[in-house]
Amino acid sequence: MITSLKSSVAKIGALLALSLLTPASAMAADAAKGNLKADDLVGVSFWVISMALVAATAFFFLETQRVKAKWKTSLTVSGLVTLVAATHYFYMRDVWVNTGSTPTVFRYIDWLITVPLLMVEFYLILSAVTKVSGGVFWRLMIGTLVMLIAGYLGEAGTVGAWPAFIVSMAGWFYIIYEIYAGEASKVSAESAPPAVQSAFKLMRTIVVFGWAIYPLGYFLGYLTGGKPADSAVMLNVVYNLADVVNKIGFGVIIWAAAVSESDKN
Numbered sequence: 001m002i003t004s005l006k007s008s009v010a011k012i013g014a015l016l017a018l019s020l021l022t023p024a025s026a027m028a029a030d031a032a033k034g035n036l037k038a039d040d041l042v043g044v045s046f047w048v049i050s051m052a053l054v055a056a057t058a059f060f061f062l063e064t065q066r067v068k069a070k071w072k073t074s075l076t077v078s079g080l081v082t083l084v085a086a087t088h089y090f091y092m093r094d095v096w097v098n099t100g101s102t103p104t105v106f107r108y109i110d111w112l113i114t115v116p117l118l119m120v121e122f123y124l125i126l127s128a129v130t131k132v133s134g135g136v137f138w139r140l141m142i143g144t145l146v147m148l149i150a151g152y153l154g155e156a157g158t159v160g161a162w163p164a165f166i167v168s169m170a171g172w173f174y175i176i177y178e179i180y181a182g183e184a185s186k187v188s189a190e191s192a193p194p195a196v197q198s199a200f201k202l203m204r205t206i207v208v209f210g211w212a213i214y215p216l217g218y219f220l221g222y223l224t225g226g227k228p229a230d231s232a233v234m235l236n237v238v239y240n241l242a243d244v245v246n247k248i249g250f251g252v253i254i255w256a257a258a259v260s261e262s263d264k265n
């Protein structure tokens with residue numbers, strides 16, 4: 001036990017010494033082999049955020065132990081969102097580091113799974129406390145699909161970047177309408193307890209302001225006519241920051257509502 005520990009420490013020490021002595025030319029070779037470089041802003045943001053997503057996943061899953069039964073599903077879904085995103089971030093980092101190009105396909109597969117899950121959260125927190133019609137669920141889903149499919153076609157270059165942007169914005173506005181003026185908002189205002197109402201309000205504020213960061217990223221990435229390489233950096237950094245707010249932040253809001261509702265008796 002002790003000897004194997006000693007030899008591990010010796011090995012780590014040797015590796016550290018080696019890395020300090022490694023000349024710059026060998027470091028360039030490292031980059032070619034696809035290792036993350038310290039000055040690669042996009043690559044580092046993929047790395048840091050993937051760890052934050054892993055930690056958030058562990059947290060949401062563990063906290064399901066602490067809340068009342070009817071809140072467990074919402075917290076589990078929050079953990080699934082961050083779990084699915086963490087896995088995509090590992091892959092996206094590889095694509096970016098190895099090719100220097102935007103991992104559009106992975107990004108949209110991630111969104112296609114996680115955004116519907118986030119929409120389900122609206123339905124879940126309301127149905128944890130009252131009766132909600134299936135129409136709420138389907139309208140949120142349709143808005144999501146229009147928004148994401150149009151966005152993908154625009155980013156992939158299948159259709160023009162502007163028309164895709166406009167259709168995608170329409171899908172997003174449809175979601176906003178449902179949660180501010182549609183049935184979902186009425187159900188929340190009329191039959192949900194205060195903690196759920198305030199969670200609902202915070203969640204829909206995120207869908208407006210947090211989600212607005214994505215079309216901004218799209219705009220900076222595709223619609224300003226900037227150089228492709230600069231646009232790719234902007235696009236990915238902005239999308240990555242948006243994911244921190246909209247996946248981890250969103251989950252934390254649900255967690256706070258669940259804890260405050262569970263603790264009061």
Ligand SMILES: *C/C=C(C)/C=C/C=C(C)/C=C/C1=C(C)CCCC1(C)C
Nearest residue numbers: 114151168169172211214215218246
């Ligand atoms: C976890 C991932 C989330 C919450 C992703 C959300 C993505 C959007 C709200 C994307 C919206 C877009 C527009 C409204 C117009 C331009 C194209 C998109 C797809 C970036």
